[in-house]
Amino acid sequence: MRESCIELTKEQQAYRDGDAGLELQLATETLIRYGKAFSAERLVPIVSAHLAGSFAISAYSGYYELFDRLVAAGVRVRVPTTVNPHPGHDYSLPNRWLVFRRQEHHERQLERLGVMLNFSCVCYYEANVPRFGDILGWAESSAVIYANSVIGARTNRHSIMIDVCMAVTGWTPDFGLLQDEHRKGDVLVKLDVDEMDACAVGYLVGRRLVNKVPVLTHYPFDATELKNMGAAMAAAGGIGLFHVVGATPEAPTLDAVFHREPEETITITQQDLDALRLERSQQAEAGMIVFGCPQMTLEEVQQIGRHFVGKKVKRRVLFHVVPSALTQLRELPLHNQLIEAGVELYRHCPLASLSLRFGGGRILTPSGKLHYYLQDADYGNLDDALRIAGVR
Amino acid sequence: MRSFTGKPVLGGQAKGPALFTDQAVNFTAGFTKPQNLLPWKRSQFCDRHHPWCGEDLKGKVVFLPACIGSTHTGLVVLDLVRLGIGPAAIVVEDADPLLVSGAVLSEVWYGRGMPIVSCHIAQFAAAIKTGTIAEVNGDTGEVILRD
Numbered sequence: 001m002r003e004s005c006i007e008l009t010k011e012q013q014a015y016r017d018g019d020a021g022l023e024l025q026l027a028t029e030t031l032i033r034y035g036k037a038f039s040a041e042r043l044v045p046i047v048s049a050h051l052a053g054s055f056a057i058s059a060y061s062g063y064y065e066l067f068d069r070l071v072a073a074g075v076r077v078r079v080p081t082t083v084n085p086h087p088g089h090d091y092s093l094p095n096r097w098l099v100f101r102r103q104e105h106h107e108r109q110l111e112r113l114g115v116m117l118n119f120s121c122v123c124y125y126e127a128n129v130p131r132f133g134d135i136l137g138w139a140e141s142s143a144v145i146y147a148n149s150v151i152g153a154r155t156n157r158h159s160i161m162i163d164v165c166m167a168v169t170g171w172t173p174d175f176g177l178l179q180d181e182h183r184k185g186d187v188l189v190k191l192d193v194d195e196m197d198a199c200a201v202g203y204l205v206g207r208r209l210v211n212k213v214p215v216l217t218h219y220p221f222d223a224t225e226l227k228n229m230g231a232a233m234a235a236a237g238g239i240g241l242f243h244v245v246g247a248t249p250e251a252p253t254l255d256a257v258f259h260r261e262p263e264e265t266i267t268i269t270q271q272d273l274d275a276l277r278l279e280r281s282q283q284a285e286a287g288m289i290v291f292g293c294p295q296m297t298l299e300e301v302q303q304i305g306r307h308f309v310g311k312k313v314k315r316r317v318l319f320h321v322v323p324s325a326l327t328q329l330r331e332l333p334l335h336n337q338l339i340e341a342g343v344e345l346y347r348h349c350p351l352a353s354l355s356l357r358f359g360g361g362r363i364l365t366p367s368g369k370l371h372y373y374l375q376d377a378d379y380g381n382l383d384d385a386l387r388i389a390g391v392r
Numbered sequence: 393m394r395s396f397t398g399k400p401v402l403g404g405q406a407k408g409p410a411l412f413t414d415q416a417v418n419f420t421a422g423f424t425k426p427q428n429l430l431p432w433k434r435s436q437f438c439d440r441h442h443p444w445c446g447e448d449l450k451g452k453v454v455f456l457p458a459c460i461g462s463t464h465t466g467l468v469v470l471d472l473v474r475l476g477i478g479p480a481a482i483v484v485e486d487a488d489p490l491l492v493s494g495a496v497l498s499e500v501w502y503g504r505g506m507p508i509v510s511c512h513i514a515q516f517a518a519a520i521k522t523g524t525i526a527e528v529n530g531d532t533g534e535v536i537l538r539d
Contacts, residue, residue, distance in 0.1 A: 037402060057467070058429070062474050157463060157490060158489060158490075159494060162496075211458050211460065238488055373420075
């Protein structure tokens with residue numbers, strides 16, 4: 001291997017030399033080699049961490065072995081650290097027995113490592129809210145893109161286990177989206193749409209631009225739209241940062257967000273958005289309508305839930321809600337109104353819980369991320385979803 | 393024989409049948425489907441949105457433009473590398489944090505790495521055919537193709 005060009009502080013050098021124990025030595029070494037691959041010159045402190053690895057997926061074992069090793073050595077997180085959702089093992093027997101049989105053990109280990117058990121991918125909703133300019137060590141692609149784009153905090157798209165290494169050391173290698181020059185716009189995205197569907201925009205931008213920094217022309221997206229749009233960009237593409245002119249903090253104007261001419265300009269049209277939707281004639285075959293990938297916030301449940309009040313669903317309708325938002329929802333009349341309408345309310349991850357299931361038919365979802373990951377989830381916009389659910 | 397030089401990202405040497413795609417690869421979507429639970433389908437790539445869907449990547453030298461998608465990528469790549477059931481080496485245009493982390497984790501914690509070289513991949517589109525064997529040197533950045 002090439003010589004390290006990473007300059008370490010005294011404390012970092014001590015960790016690397018093993019003064020803090022073998023596990024922290026390896027965690028530090030991991031961050032150094034990882035940073036070196038991207039020509040990082042130093043490890044910098046992080047304000048918080050967010051872990052993506054909340055599901056004990058039985059087909060994989062390396063990550064869980066390492067996690068157990070850290071816990072057995074008494075290692076604890078050094079910065080406030082939140083974690084992704086439950087996989088929903090409590091709701092389906094195949095999931096419980098085949099996919100997530102070590103789930104309870106893994107959740108206990110998360111607690112022993114000192115992780116805040118918020119169990120949500122929308123950690124930035126209330127459990128772990130960064131400020132503009134904060135350096136973070138986050139995993140979970142939808143949270144990373146939101147923190148970078150909508151809040152203006154800085155984190156790379158880190159993987160599972162790298163997130164743990166950052167949480168237990170409190171450092172992250174300085175490269176990529178931590179640096180000003182990588183946060184400027186690459187491609188200008190013009191929106192020529194009559195009926196906005198932020199999720200579909202995100203999906204198409206992810207597909208076409210892969211890993212560029214897109215700059216969308218002004219549109220007054222709300223927080224829910226920004227959350228769902230970013231998640232789709234980070235699933236269909238590898239985007240970690242986007243800007244919307246006049247709406248996100250690092251894009252007050254077009255000039256401010258580009259430091260040179262855009263390398264390309266693309267236009268997303270209404271036709272593009274419509275082409276992503278499942279043919280209307282096939283939509284009726286959907287067995288269930290799934291919302292909440294990323295999980296729904298209280299505002300989102302209220303926005304979408306109002307359509308269900310006083311109605312009865314004609315298909316299974318599943319809402320996946322941030323656990324703390326579900327607790328708040330229980331205090332509101334809307335909670336019982338949704339239950340009376342037949343809406344199922346969950347606090348786990350639809351992507352994990354619905355991946356393996358028997359029967360129940362295909363899924364129709366207005367989530368670009370869920371559409372990408374589930375083999376049998378077709379895309380429909382909010383109107384499609386409500387119509388097939390039988391409430392519009 | 394044709395020789396190319398890219399930027400070394402992760403060290404080591406490997407050789408195997410070459411597999412090329414001009415579509416970015418989502419390793420999480422590719423390897424976390426119910427069928428991947430079956431021991432004999434662990435290394436089968438199962439993302440319906442990608443032309444590699446159905447391909448077994450074990451032992452192959454894979455050429456791709458970029459890695460996209462979930463931060464579960466490292467969990468997947470870590471096991472593919474440490475258990476020797478994934479690609480032998482990766483040649484990628486944009487070496488991104490997710491792809492690199494899985495190989496780094498395996499190298500540091502399990503002592504088994506995977507070479508990664510970063511270089512323009514369009515040049516390989518015509519050069520790689522069925523039966524082409526690729527050799528990758530992750531320390532020098534050299535990539536050799538043999539028919």
